[in-house]
Amino acid sequence: MHVDYIIVGQGICGTFLSWELQKAKQSFIVIDESKPFTASKAASGIINPVTGRRIVKTWMIDELMPFAWNAYQSFGEKLGINCITQKPIIDCFTTPQMRLAFTERYEKDQQFLSLPANENDWLPYLDYDFGYGIIQPAYLVDIQTLLTSQRKNLLAGGQLKEEHFDAAQLENKETSVEYKGISADKIIFCDGIAGYSNPFFPNLPYGLNKGEILLVEIPGFPATHIIKKGYSLVPWSANTFWLGSTYLWEFEDDRPTKGFYQFAENWLKQTIKMPFTIIDHWASVRPATLERKPFVGLHPADNKMGILNGMGTKGCSLAPFFAKQLVNHLLHKEPVMADANLGRFKKVLSR
């Protein structure tokens, strides 16, 4: 059997790459082992246009937000699902300094920031001492539904192998690659944190980052907004909310910890004024990079191998955009933008 591409991994990167290749009428096989706590499955799905204590706009957000909205809308239409909604963020100030920083920023730039008409209106549900600001538009992506629906679609079309990809069994030939009887013009790795030990792309500067979350049932709590007060409380499914997350650059393993559970439980007790039940506790690792920029493109010394990875904390907004750039590069030789282009590691990868 011959296909144009083998894709390794069906997280948010492999999912969008498969969709772009479907639209471009390219043949491919996705190989993905179904693991429960991958970054895409643990993510809350927020696209937040601002970041940090100074509430500055995130990298490329003016381009990424409209692109993401259209991409999730049209992918969702094809799959018969709704996988993106607008969800304003209630940014609760935890100190007077935070309040000041927000209002100063708001006075300079109101593109994404606004102030509430009545800042007591969340007090029936939440404890907050210094008021809040609103970040909007912000989006919430239903990654779980998107991944599951595209997986069904790929399985129905015979385009998905649910198994572990074993790098030792890949044969790299003159003009093609071959894996267990499937030959392909190119293989593209969308393997998330496994990219860190991918033998074909050694020494890339990953900076893996662990995050933990709780799933919490809070009957009657409004699901109209995302609440941010140190942690984020994000509508997940009926009466269930995602609470997280931590950002740990140093960690011993990828398992949930008691420490986070206790911290997050206290947060709930101190913040939420309604009865709640903790129903689950997950940990996962983000495929982040030291430069905080993705890895996108073909291997500088072997153009039969490519990569779409390193989305860090922002897979929801970056993956659709860079999957499209990668496919435009593969099919039309359009350059991948310099900040994300794998070519910047030519020396490292040619060692």
Ligand SMILES: Cc1cc2nc3c(=O)[nH]c(=O)nc-3n(C[C@H](O)[C@H](O)[C@H](O)COP(=O)(O)OP(=O)(O)OC[C@H]3O[C@@H](n4cnc5c(N)ncnc54)[C@H](O)[C@@H]3O)c2cc1C
């Ligand atoms: C707690 C947490 C919260 C987050 N919240 C957000 C958020 O709100 N918004 C946002 O934009 N981003 C968020 N992120 C980041 C986002 O999840 C990641 O950027 C994104 O999911 C990375 O997607 P990926 O496809 O590169 O990797 P993954 O989702 O890890 O997918 C890789 C896939 O490859 C498969 N795979 C790997 N190796 C092999 C192999 N050898 N054989 C077969 N299959 C293989 C894996 O099983 C997996 O299915 C969050 C991350 C975490 C951990």
